[in-house]
Amino acid sequence: GSLKLKKPKGLFKKKQKKKSKSKKDKEKQPPNPTTDDDTGGGMTKTEAEKRFDEMQKKRKLEHIERLAGKSFGDRVKEFNEKLERTPEHNDIPKVGPG
Numbered sequence: 001g002s003l004k005l006k007k008p009k010g011l012f013k014k015k016q017k018k019k020s021k022s023k024k025d026k027e028k029q030p031p032n033p034t035t036d037d038d039t040g041g042g043m044t045k046t047e048a049e050k051r052f053d054e055m056q057k058k059r060k061l062e063h064i065e066r067l068a069g070k071s072f073g074d075r076v077k078e079f080n081e082k083l084e085r086t087p088e089h090n091d092i093p094k095v096g097p098g
Contacts, residue, residue, distance in 0.1 A: 045053070070078075 067075075
């Protein structure tokens with residue numbers, strides 16, 4: 001079984017449960033205005049934000065299509081070629097005379 005730790009009495013208070021509103025109170029409240037965007041709180045997006053979101057979705061789809069067209073072997077080969085082109089960063093450069 002699990003360990004049972006001793007807790008000093010009086011340090012930890014039990015939390016009281018909040019009472020839920022009755023059905024009548026819920027019916028009296030007006031419904032929240034819904035918007036077609038993803039942000040909560042009734043905020044509307046500006047034109048620039050809408051264009052930004054569209055471009056992000058477009059780039060993401062292009063990236064997925066590019067990856068889906070290649071097999072795992074092709075991706076490994078491409079990655080190895082990329083590593084061959086890059087310089088070695090682990091080499092210790094010579095500094096000073098000697």
